[in-house]
Amino acid sequence: MEIQSLCKLKSKFVAREVGDELIIVPLSANVAQMNELFTLNETAKILWDHLDENSTFESLLRVITDNFDIDTTTASKDIELFLNKLDGLLKK
Amino acid sequence: MPARPNSICISIAEFKIELFSEQKIDLEEGYLPFIDTNDSKVADFSIECIEGLPVELFNSDKLVFEAENEAQKFYSVYKHDQGHGFYIYNQQTVNDIQQIAVLDGSFCNWKIYAERRNGIFMPLRYPMGPIIMHYMTLKSNAVLMHASSAFDGTKARLFSGFSGAGKSTISMLWAKAGHQIINDDRLIIRKLEDGFYVYNTPMYYQDQPKKAPLSSVFLISHSPVNKIKQLNGAVAVSKVMAFSIQNNYDRQFIQSRIDLFAELCSKVSVYELGFVPDENVVKFVLNHEAGENK
Numbered sequence: 001m002e003i004q005s006l007c008k009l010k011s012k013f014v015a016r017e018v019g020d021e022l023i024i025v026p027l028s029a030n031v032a033q034m035n036e037l038f039t040l041n042e043t044a045k046i047l048w049d050h051l052d053e054n055s056t057f058e059s060l061l062r063v064i065t066d067n068f069d070i071d072t073t074t075a076s077k078d079i080e081l082f083l084n085k086l087d088g089l090l091k092k
Numbered sequence: 093m094p095a096r097p098n099s100i101c102i103s104i105a106e107f108k109i110e111l112f113s114e115q116k117i118d119l120e121e122g123y124l125p126f127i128d129t130n131d132s133k134v135a136d137f138s139i140e141c142i143e144g145l146p147v148e149l150f151n152s153d154k155l156v157f158e159a160e161n162e163a164q165k166f167y168s169v170y171k172h173d174q175g176h177g178f179y180i181y182n183q184q185t186v187n188d189i190q191q192i193a194v195l196d197g198s199f200c201n202w203k204i205y206a207e208r209r210n211g212i213f214m215p216l217r218y219p220m221g222p223i224i225m226h227y228m229t230l231k232s233n234a235v236l237m238h239a240s241s242a243f244d245g246t247k248a249r250l251f252s253g254f255s256g257a258g259k260s261t262i263s264m265l266w267a268k269a270g271h272q273i274i275n276d277d278r279l280i281i282r283k284l285e286d287g288f289y290v291y292n293t294p295m296y297y298q299d300q301p302k303k304a305p306l307s308s309v310f311l312i313s314h315s316p317v318n319k320i321k322q323l324n325g326a327v328a329v330s331k332v333m334a335f336s337i338q339n340n341y342d343r344q345f346i347q348s349r350i351d352l353f354a355e356l357c358s359k360v361s362v363y364e365l366g367f368v369p370d371e372n373v374v375k376f377v378l379n380h381e382a383g384e385n386k
Binding site for chain 2: 014016022026027028030031038
């Protein structure tokens with residue numbers, strides 16, 4: 001899924017910080033997703049915060065390499081993992 | 093204020109609820125021990141009960157939530173400028189409307205429309221009662237949980253998990269070890285000034301109202317061996333919250349719920365407990381707690 005499509009779906013979640021992590025809960029019109037609550041660690045939380053309509057893979061990569069002592073290859077893998085996880089969550 | 097005709101007060105989790113009607117109100121058996129005859133406290137919530145179902149009440153309102161599974165509907169929630177509207181469905185005939193309810197914007201005042209069935213006018217007939225309890229907790233620092241709880245006279249342990257995880261079984265095992273069962277299925281957790289408390293709620297059978305200070309939450313599952321793991325932070329909050337009753341169509345509801353659970357999980361211990369359904373699990377948990385306190 002493209003980053004822009006993910007960004008649009010982001011508004012269907014409520015996010016709340018608990019300590020260093022983020023809990024995201026889907027807004028839902030039925031009971032089907034009641035047990036679907038998710039936590040994002042510090043890296044994923046920063047990606048979530050910076051995911052907006054202007055985001056590109058490169059802009060997210062910059063956010064991670066600017067905030068963490070991490071090489072570009074590892075950061076790219078982390079971002080792909082995050083986007084794939086988000087894609088899975090938002091499609092549920 | 094003149095005395096209302098056919099008024100009954102009940103107290104659930106120390107919330108006082110006044111039901112009143114032009115008709116005599118019948119209550120399900122489980123509510124009878126919760127009748128409150130103490131006139132000194134003003135009701136926190138009021139419910140006007142009206143016989144008969146109005147026609148086309150919420151047609152122009154927005155359908156925001158439907159509680160249903162593959163087999164049947166439980167209730168539908170509509171939202172309008174002044175509050176919420178509810179259609180509650182008959183659990184025997186599957187999809188017939190059993191009650192229509194209106195909740196005002198303060199979340200304190202209900203109107204329930206219900207038809208007489210076999211000569212009985214029962215506005216809180218299941219599942220109306222738990223719906224009211226859920227919306228009552230949204231207004232307060234409280235939450236309705238699918239859980240059981242056992243009380244040792246000092247502290248209450250709460251057990252929650254998926255359907256079939258063993259909530260009733262484990263509470264029975266604690267009862268055999270001399271603990272009092274607060275309830276084995278549905279509880280209200282309430283934040284008071286000095287901590288979090290757990291309360292039973294009216295069930296289909298009679299049981300006296302109970303209250304106990306909550307000390308720990310166990311998220312249970314069946315397991316080949318007894319095993320326990322403490323949870324902290326966001327993971328604990330998200331896992332405990334998953335077993336609360338939720339109507340997650342409203343951003344504000346969710347935010348306030350996460351805040352309440354974040355505070356709860358900072359005050360009480362949260363564990364994942366895999367257990368073998370025999371009496372050894374009680375000793376296993378007590379030994380674990382004793383080890384933690386050394």
